Amino acid sequence: MGEAAEEFGGVTPDAARRLLLGAVEAFAERGFHATTTRDIAGRAGMSPAALYIHYRTKEELLYQISRVGHERAVRILSAAAEGGGSAAERLSTAVRAFVRWHAEHHTTARVVQYELTALGTEHYAEIVGMRRRTEEILRGVLADGVADGEFTVEDLRGTALAVLSLCVDVARWFRTGGPRTPEEIGTLYAGLALRMVGAGPTRSSG
Amino acid sequence: MGEAAEEFGGVTPDAARRLLLGAVEAFAERGFHATTTRDIAGRAGMSPAALYIHYRTKEELLYQISRVGHERAVRILSAAAEGGGSAAERLSTAVRAFVRWHAEHHTTARVVQYELTALGTEHYAEIVGMRRRTEEILRGVLADGVADGEFTVEDLRGTALAVLSLCVDVARWFRTGGPRTPEEIGTLYAGLALRMVGAGPTRSSG
DNA sequence: GTCTATATTTCGATAGAC
DNA sequence: GTCTATCGAAATATAGAC
Numbered sequence: 001m002g003e004a005a006e007e008f009g010g011v012t013p014d015a016a017r018r019l020l021l022g023a024v025e026a027f028a029e030r031g032f033h034a035t036t037t038r039d040i041a042g043r044a045g046m047s048p049a050a051l052y053i054h055y056r057t058k059e060e061l062l063y064q065i066s067r068v069g070h071e072r073a074v075r076i077l078s079a080a081a082e083g084g085g086s087a088a089e090r091l092s093t094a095v096r097a098f099v100r101w102h103a104e105h106h107t108t109a110r111v112v113q114y115e116l117t118a119l120g121t122e123h124y125a126e127i128v129g130m131r132r133r134t135e136e137i138l139r140g141v142l143a144d145g146v147a148d149g150e151f152t153v154e155d156l157r158g159t160a161l162a163v164l165s166l167c168v169d170v171a172r173w174f175r176t177g178g179p180r181t182p183e184e185i186g187t188l189y190a191g192l193a194l195r196m197v198g199a200g201p202t203r204s205s206g
Numbered sequence: 207m208g209e210a211a212e213e214f215g216g217v218t219p220d221a222a223r224r225l226l227l228g229a230v231e232a233f234a235e236r237g238f239h240a241t242t243t244r245d246i247a248g249r250a251g252m253s254p255a256a257l258y259i260h261y262r263t264k265e266e267l268l269y270q271i272s273r274v275g276h277e278r279a280v281r282i283l284s285a286a287a288e289g290g291g292s293a294a295e296r297l298s299t300a301v302r303a304f305v306r307w308h309a310e311h312h313t314t315a316r317v318v319q320y321e322l323t324a325l326g327t328e329h330y331a332e333i334v335g336m337r338r339r340t341e342e343i344l345r346g347v348l349a350d351g352v353a354d355g356e357f358t359v360e361d362l363r364g365t366a367l368a369v370l371s372l373c374v375d376v377a378r379w380f381r382t383g384g385p386r387t388p389e390e391i392g393t394l395y396a397g398l399a400l401r402m403v404g405a406g407p408t409r410s411s412g
Numbered sequence: 413g414t415c416t417a418t419a420t421t422t423c424g425a426t427a428g429a430c
Numbered sequence: 431g432t433c434t435a436t437c438g439a440a441a442t443a444t445a446g447a448c
Contacts, residue, residue, distance in 0.1 A: 015431080031323065033239035037424060047433055052425065054431095114320065117237065158386065158394050165375035166368055173367065180364065188364050195401045221413080243442065253415055258443065260413095 003176075004108045007072060011064075016054040018044035023061040028107040032062055032118035062115060063123045069105075069112035070130040074137070076101050081137045087145030088199045094141060095167060095193040096186035102170040103182030109171035138164060145197060152198030163193050209382075210314045213278060217270075222260040224250035229267040234313040238268055238324035268321060269329045275311075275318035276336040280343070282307050287343045293351030294405045300347060301373060301399040302392035308376040309388030315377035344370060351403060358404030369399050 004024040011017040022043030026035040037058050038048045055061050080094035102109045116127060139160040145151030153159045166189060174185070194200040210230040217223040228249030232241040243264055244254045261267050286300035308315045322333060345366040351357030359365050372395060380391070400406040 013431090031237065031239055033237060034324070036422080038422095048424090049426080049434080050432055056425095058424070118240070155394055158391070159398065161379065162372055162395065162398055165379070166371055169371035169375050173371070185364070188361055189368065192365065192368055192402050195404065195406070196398050198401065198406070200401070200404070219413095242440085244440095254442090255416080255444080256414055262443095264442075 002107050003105050007068060007105060007108050008065075011068075013054075015044065015046065015050065019046070019051055019054055020061065020064060024065055024108055024111055027062065027065070027115055028110045032058075032111075032115045059118070059120050059123070062111070062118055063120070065108065065111050066116065066119060066123070066127050069108050070127055070134075073098070073101060073109075073112065074130055074134055077134060078137050081141045087141055087148055087150050088194060091141050091145065091193055091197065091199075092190040094138065095163065096190040098167045099170055099189045100182045100186040102167060103174045103185050106171050106174040106176075109168075113168050113171050135160060135164065142197060145199065150199055159196060163196060166192065208313050209311050213274060213311060213314050214271075217274075219260075221250065221252065221256065225252070225257055225260055226267065226270060230271055230314055230317055233268065233271070233321055234316045238264075238317075238321045265324070265326055265329070268317070268324055269326070271314065271317050272322065272325060272329070272333050275314050276333055276340075279304070279307060279315075279318065280336055280340055283340060284343050287347045293347055293354055293356045294400060297347050297351065297399055297403065297405075298396040300344065301369065302396040304373045305376055305395045306388045306392040308373060309380045309391050312377050312380040312382075315374075319374050319377050341366060341370065348403060351405065356405055365402060369402060372398065 002021065002025055004021050008017055008020050008024075011020055019040060022040045023035070025043060026039050029035075030039075035058075037051050040058075040061065041048045041051045044050075051058075051061075055064075077094055077098050080097045081090055083090060083093065085093070102113075116124065119127060139156060142151060142153055142156055142160050142163075146153050146156065170185060170189075174182075180188075191200060208227065208231055210227050214223055214226050214230075217226055225246060228246045229241070231249060232245050235241075236245075241264075243257050246264075246267065247254045247257045250256075257264075257267075261270075283300055283304050286303045287296055289296060289299065291299070308319075322330065325333060345362060348357060348359055348362055348366050348369075352359050352362065376391060376395075380388075386394075397406060
């Protein structure tokens with residue numbers, strides 16, 4: 001199927017997982033509102049009615065995708081950001097891992113990052129809370145680097161947001177089979193992020 | 207109404223412009239597929255049927271918004287990128303202007319940047335062509351800077367795409383009344399872009 | 413050009429057999 | 431737990447009066 005299988009491997013029963021994977025693909029291709037429950041059920045090899053045995057509404061499918069995806073994204077970012085090493089090393093590792101996830105799991109990531117607004121009010125609020133945590137984690141690394149004198153950043157909040165923008169947007173344009181591997185993009189972006197905070201390798205000025 | 211009025215001021219007759227402005231607002235808030243023609247007509251103070259006097263389909267509204275918006279965005283970027291000065295000056299001016307437009311006209315920009323996939327096949331192809339031009343313009347500035355020795359960039363294509371990601375993503379998160387003005391974000395991002403190409407002011411290494 | 417009224421289609425979700 | 435069949439609502443787009 002797709003690279004989304006890895007994210008939702010723990011979902012049971014089997015039919016519920018197949019429906020979730022079908023929904024990820026469909027939402028990523030067409031968007032939540034343009035996707036029909038018939039389409040989702042069809043991708044899972046089931047009748048339209050079968051969807052409602054495992055999920056109460058179409059929105060609940062989006063919520064589960066969004067929740068599990070955000071949990072994974074936060075975990076990946078925090079594992080790198082709160083690991084060992086200098087602020088520069090942690091920033092580099094965090095951006096590389098975060099970007100790599102957005103490229104490798106671009107189908108899931110696209111839904112996670114760009115279909116938020118289709119969530120119901122309460123689900124939306126919950127997800128927004130997780131996204132705030134994401135910003136805080138990255139801002140913490142930048143603050144550490146500034147305190148250490150490793151980074152030169154005037155607008156901490158704005159720069160952290162910019163680095164996140166860079167990472168997240170990978171999900172929008174990445175296509176499997178393109179000229180760069182997820183690993184290569186991760187390495188490129190880690191270098192760009194270091195430069196953005198004033199810690200990157202610069203030219204030998206001329 | 208909104209900041210979109212400026213973009214579409216030249217559209218006549220009056221009813222056609224009001225419908226376009228209503229569509230921009232609705233598409234930006236809910237997305238193309240979640241927006242009803244009744245909603246658009248309602249925002250324009252008209253009946254649902256009146257829409258079809260001025261536009262053949264809902265998709266044609268999106269196409270007009272997308273076309274005019276992309277034309278404006280390309281013009282803003284190219285005016286700065288192909289102006290005078292060093293590569294660093296042109297990059298700085300281009301990013302500042304491009305970001306500022308995405309912030310000031312975030313409603314239009316959100317539709318322009320994130321509702322592309324709802325376009326019909328032929329319209330989509332036309333818009334993709336304009337977006338390729340956008341990438342080429344920015345890549346040209348970066349190439350100039352590398353040739354001059356002003357910039358240090360290994361992956362020209364990847365770095366140009368990253369700078370564009372940064373600019374475009376402003377339309378996703380910007381809210382009027384937030385802590386920063388469009389001008390301030392433009393200045394911040396111009397500095398970040400310079401750093402990304404190895405031309406930014408860096409710390410006095412310790 | 414704009415309205416009221418509606419044709420036609422399609423969608424999300426449910427009922428009931430198995 | 432899955433299916434066939436379908437309900438009721440809502441959508442895009444059109445018809446015809448004014």
